[in-house]
Amino acid sequence: MLKVTEIRKTFGETIAVDSLSFENPPGEIFGLLGPNGAGKSTTIRMIMNIIAPDSGTIHFQGSPITEDDKNRIGYLPEERGLYGKVTVHDMLVYLAALKGTSKEDAEQAMSPWLERFELSAWRDKKIEELSKGMAQKIQLISAVIHDPEFVFLDEPFSGLDPVSTDVLREAVVDLNRGGKTVFFSTHNMDQAERVCHSILIMNKGNAVIQGSVADVKSRYGKRSVAVEFDGDASFLRGHPAVNRSIEFPRWVELELADGHEPDEVLAALAGRVKVRRFEVLAPSLHKIFVDELGGAKDA
Amino acid sequence: MRNSKMLKVAGMEFRLTANNRAFVIFTILGPFLIAAISILPSYLAMNSGAGNEQSIALVGNAALQAELEPAFEGSQFRVARPAELAGYGSPEDETTLRSAMQDGAIDAYIVLPAIATGSESFRYVTGGGANFQMIGAAEAIVGQVVVSLRLAEAGFEPNEVLSLSRPPGMDVVRLTEGGEQDADLTSALFTALGFTFLLYMTILLYGQSIGASVLREKSSKTVEIMLSSIRSRDLLVGKVLGKAAASLLQYAIWILMSVLFLRVLSPALGLNIQIAGGSEHFGYLVGFFLAAFFLYSSVYAALGASAEDEQHLSQLAWPVIMFLIIPMVMIGAITNNPDGAVPQFLSIFPLTSPIVMFQRLIIGSPEAWEVIACMSLLLLTIAVVALLGAKIFRVGILMTGKRPTAREILRWVRYKG
Secondary structure, eight states: OEEEEEEEEEETTEEEEEEEEEEEOTTOEEEEEOOTTSSHHHHHHHHTTSSOOSEEEEEETTEEOOGGGGGGEEEEOSSOOOOTTSBHHHHHHHHHHTTTOOHHHHHHHHHHHHHHTTOGGGTTSBGGGSOHHHHHHHHHHHHHTTOOSEEEEESTTTTOOHHHHHHHHHHHHHHHHTTOEEEEEESOHHHHHHHOSEEEEEETTEEEEEEEHHHHHHHHOOOEEEEEEESOOGGGGGOTTEEEEEEETTEEEEEEOTTOOHHHHHHHHTTTSEEEEEEEEOOOHHHHHHHHHTTTOOO | OHHHHHHHHHHHHHHHHHSSHHHHHHHHHHHHHHHHHHHHHHHHHHHTTTTOOEEEEEESOHHHHHHHHHHHTTSSEEEOOHHHHGGGSOTTOHHHHHHHHHHTSOSEEEEOOSSSTTOSOOEEEESSSOOHHHHHHHHHHHHHHHHHHHHHHTTOOHHHHHHHHOOOOOOOEEEETTEEEEOOHHHHHHHHHHHHHHHHHHHHHHHHHHHHHHHHHHHTTOHHHHHTTSOHHHHHHHHHHHHHHHHHHHHHHHHHHHHHIIIIIHHHHTOOOOOSSOHHHHHHHHHHHHHHHHHHHHHHHHHHHHOSSHHHHHHHHHHHHHHHHHHHHTHHHHHHSTTSHHHHHHTTSTTTHHHHHHHHHHHSOOOHHHHHHHHHHHHHHHHHHHHHHHHHHHHHTTOOSSOOOHHHHHHHTTSOO
8 A cells, every 4th residue: 555645845946746645555556647747757756765755754555665665666667778788687687686686586587577578589688689669568577577566657658659558558457467556657548547446637746636537537527429420510519518519520529518418419410410420428537637637737 | 785785786887887898998908008198208208309310510610610520529419511511502601501401401500609708698590390408418518618618718727627517416315114215216207107197097087987877877767767776875886886896907907917017028028117116006006096086986976967968967077177187287397396385285185186195105205194184185075075976966867858057956965855
């Protein structure tokens, strides 16, 4: 269990994190979301004991987090880098050793991971010979090779192609299934929605929204419909059931006004355009994020 | 656990430093390179002109010419005969001599005034650059002849007077802790020059290497994953210790090479090459290197952590390099008077003391209190600089995006945790 209470961090005049509190229950995947500059990385650095908060407390498994707790935590930072001149094997053994894991244990742990990512043939190759996607997978292995209870993943899928993203996402979900608590930071709402059990959305150092994904969606989500059609649907802009619309020549997404139902829109369309598809959309985290932070996002 | 992690970092840093081609090449070629850029220029300067005969002509005062010609015999000058210059015109005409000089028939000519004994100076006209060693030699020969003539004119016996007025030479003996010993000043000078350059180059190279290593860690984004396992201070100490171990390995190889060269190769080849002093100088060398290494490494690590790129690191390092350059610029003054006021100050001031005190220990005689003051101040400064450096390192290593100003860097020292 990770419990963060009222942490605050300033750099000179800049407030990076301001009175932030949350809990990451054991066995869950917790998403820390927010735009660039929201204070996510500073929060993670404070939890990882890389920098100290000016005030507030961070408890890990019931006690204030200490230097020794670092060995029980795996960390994949947003900014990634490994020593180019060192082999994959030596790099993983070295990073495992810094977590207090013996060479034998590290070698035993790395093999299944290398196999899973189809990197066994690269074990004795230098890091500089790997592609970006390969290096990112090696970095994920380095975060879990010491079998931590808790894994922090800061923007784990950024810069990856779709195939590598899927492979890594499956690995993250499997880590959680294997009993590890995962703390996951991203600004990609779709990823968070697919992976996380609960989330916290930050902006300008503060928590803006937090709770389970289902709870957040029901609390903040606005109902929408998507319509694919032939004809001119511009008349919908002034319709009382429509609060806001995103229009394309043959497709429109409509946010429903409070107290109105999708049927009213369907009825309005009938006879005026040829409807090819009509879908009631579940609110996405992405839309919630844009709605809640759209005007305020300049951090 | 903390120390074990620090040693793991030191081990990796040692490996990254020592296990590459540049390290091997510099280890093998380093002593030759340092000898080439430190001792060779001084050796050449001291021996330049020797063995190069110069052809000169004498013009004016025929009587004095007759006295001077035998005096120049056996020197590095050859006096051109009038017949050799006949093709250019009258040998008594300066225009003729200038044409001969332009053609390379003579290197210089001396104009002898009509009343030689009353003249305060003679004119030495040369076509090429000023070779001060040759001008000095010519001045000595002409001077001795003219002084002899003046003595004769005044009714003295020149040879007797010159013999009586010749000052005695000096056999220099240095008192050391091991007793009296002959001072081979040339060996001492070359030893001081060679070791000083070695010290300067290795401090500079290892300092820059630490700065670059920290910057690489920062810009390749490795640092954050490291800091998720180890404290920033332990990371810094581990890196510095790893580099120190690599540098000590290099020094050990160099000292071994030097001993083999001096004890085995040099006698076998019949070369008379000596290093002034004894094994204690190797001890001083390693001791002062380590002190300077820890001092400058701490500074460079802080600069590497503050810099955004290599160009920025070079700009930030300039003031630091200045303190390393001062002893090199002052090397002439220090070797001329190693126990003078300026060398004394520079051997106490911590940023220059490792190099200057080391020089003074080879060629000067610093007092015991000076050595103690030097070491005490140096250790104190290392402690303060390492502490400040670690604080700057801790904040700077995570700062990216914009180049910090000097004021901002100093402000980092006050940041919490």
